[in-house]
Amino acid sequence: xxETLKSKQDPEALAPVPSHGAGVTTSTHDxxxxxxxxxGPNYRNVGxxxxxxxxxKTQIGLGVLSIPAAFDILGMIPGVICxxxxxxxxxxxxxxxxPFKLKHPEIYxxxxxxxxxxxxxxxxxxxxxxxxxxxxxxxxxxxxxSIGLNAVSTHGACTAVFTAVATITVIxxxxxxxxxxxxxxxxxxxxxxxxxILIVTIAVGVQDRPHDAPAGPWTSDYKLVNNPSFTDAISAxxxxxxxxxxxxxxxxxxxxxxxxxxxTKSMLLCQGVVTLTYLVIxxxxxxxxxxxxxxxxxxxxxxxxxKIGYGIALPGLVVSSTLSTHDGFEWSTNSRRGMVEYVP
Numbered sequence: 001x002x003e004t005l006k007s008k009q010d011p012e013a014l015a016p017v018p019s020h021g022a023g024v025t026t027s028t029h030d031x032x033x034x035x036x037x038x039x040g041p042n043y044r045n046v047g048x049x050x051x052x053x054x055x056x057k058t059q060i061g062l063g064v065l066s067i068p069a070a071f072d073i074l075g076m077i078p079g080v081i082c083x084x085x086x087x088x089x090x091x092x093x094x095x096x097x098x099p100f101k102l103k104h105p106e107i108y109x110x111x112x113x114x115x116x117x118x119x120x121x122x123x124x125x126x127x128x129x130x131x132x133x134x135x136x137x138x139x140x141x142x143x144x145x146s147i148g149l150n151a152v153s154t155h156g157a158c159t160a161v162f163t164a165v166a167t168i169t170v171i172x173x174x175x176x177x178x179x180x181x182x183x184x185x186x187x188x189x190x191x192x193x194x195x196x197i198l199i200v201t202i203a204v205g206v207q208d209r210p211h212d213a214p215a216g217p218w219t220s221d222y223k224l225v226n227n228p229s230f231t232d233a234i235s236a237x238x239x240x241x242x243x244x245x246x247x248x249x250x251x252x253x254x255x256x257x258x259x260x261x262x263x264t265k266s267m268l269l270c271q272g273v274v275t276l277t278y279l280v281i282x283x284x285x286x287x288x289x290x291x292x293x294x295x296x297x298x299x300x301x302x303x304x305x306x307k308i309g310y311g312i313a314l315p316g317l318v319v320s321s322t323l324s325t326h327d328g329f330e331w332s333t334n335s336r337r338g339m340v341e342y343v344p
Contacts, residue, residue: 032108032255043255045180048262054179054253054323055270057186058246060193060277061320062144062313065200065296067243067282070236072291075226079286080279083240087275090244094271098263101254110251133248134328141321142166148310148317169318174325179256182326189319194277196298196313201284203301210289211302221290243278252327 030044046054071079100113107113111130115123145166146159176182204210209218228236254263285297294300298309 030105032106041177042180043178044258045178046183046253046256047258048266050180050183050186051253051257051263052266052269052273053190054183054186055246055250055266056273057190057193057316057319058249058253058323059244059270059274060190061141061316062193062197062296062298063239063243064197064278064281065285065298066239067278068285068289068293068297068300069295070239071282071286072223072293073226073228073232073236075223076283076286077224078226079236079282082237083243083278083282084275086237086240086244087271087278090247091268091271094247094250094267095264097250097254098260098267101251101260101263105260108252108255110248113251130248131328134324137245137324138170138321138328141317141324142170144317145170145314145321148314151310152307152314154307166318166321170321170325173318173322174329176326179253179326182322185319185322189316189322191316192319193313193316196309196316197277197281199312200298200301200305200309201281203305204285204288204297207288207301210292210294210300212292212294212300213289220288221292222287244274249323249327252330 032043067079067083073079074082101107104113104116107116109130111123111127114126142163146162149157149162149165150159173182173185250267254260257263257266281297285300286293289297289300292300298306298313301309
C-alpha cells in the first residue's frame with residue numbers, strides 16, 4: 001500500500017529491482033539508463049540548482065559579447081524587443097520538455113522525442129542534425145579556446161598546437177561519466193565567463209572611449225532605432241537565436257535530474273538569469289561603445305583588457321566545449337547510436 005501511494009505521488013521515482021541472495025547489490029531501474037546499482041554510476045544525481053547552473057553554462061558563452069553588435073545593427077529598442085521575443089519563444093519550448101519527459105520517461109534526446117511524433121524517419125533525420133549540432137558546438141568551443149590561448153600568449157605558439165591542447169583537454173574532461181560528477185565544472189565555467197564579460201562591461205563604462213574610436217572629442221553614437229537592410233537585420237536576429245541555442249541540451253540534462261518534476265523551476269531560473277545577463281551586457285556595452293563596439297566585445301576595451309578577459313574566460317570556454325562533447329558521448333550511447341567507453 002505504501003509503495004503504491006509513493007508511486008502515485010512520484011511517477012518518476014526509480015523503481016527498485018529486487019535482488020535475491022546474500023551479497024547481491026540492490027539496484028534501481030531507470031527508463032533511460034536501465035538498472036543502476038550501488039556500485040555503478042548514479043546517472044540520476046543532479047539537483048535542481050545544479051541543473052540550472054548546467055543549463056546556464058550551455059547558454060552563456062562568449063557569444064553574449066556579440067549581442068552589443070547586434071543592437072548596433074537593429075537599434076537598442078528593436079534589439080531588446082527582438083531578444084525578449086526570442087527569449088519567450090525558447091522559454092516556452094524549453095518548458096514543454098518538462099511535462100513531455102514526465103509523460104514519456106524513456107525519452108533521452110530530442111531525436112527520441114521526434115521519433116514519437118514522426119516515426120523512425122523523423123528520428124533519423126533529427127539524429128543527423130543533432131549530431132552536427134553537437135559537433136559544431138564542441139568545435140566552436142575548441143576554436144574559442146585556441147583563440148583565447150593565442151590572445152593571452154600573444155600568439156606564443158602555432159594555432160594548431162593550441163587547438164590540439166584544447167581538444168585533448170576537452171576530451172579528457174568530457175569522458176567523466178555522469179553530469180552529476182562534472183556539475184562542479186559548470187559552476188567554475190559559469191563564474192569564469194561571467195567574470196570576464198563583467199570586467200569588459202565595467203571597463204568600457206569607465207574608459208573615455210572604446211579602443212577603436214577615433215582620436216579627439218568623442219561621444220557615443222548609439223542609436224535607439226536603426227534602419228538596417230533585411231540581410232543585416234536577419235543576421236542580428238540570428239545572433240540572438242544562437243545566444244539561446246543551448247536549449248536542445250535540456251533533454252539529456254533533465255534525464256539526469258534526481259527529480260524530473262523540479263525541471264521547470266531549474267529552467268525558469270536559467271532562462272531568467274540568461275536573459276537578464278544578455279540585456280545588461282548588451283545595453284551597457286552598446287551604450288558606451290556605440291558603432292565602435294567590437295564583435296566579440298572583448299576587443300572594445302583595448303588589448304590589455306582583451307588579454308585579461310580571455311584569460312579569465314578560458315575555464316568557461318573549456319567547460320562549454322566539455323558539456324557539448326559529454327552530451328554527445330552520452331547521447332550516442334543512450335540513443336543507441338553507438339557505444340562509448342568512459343572514465344569511471
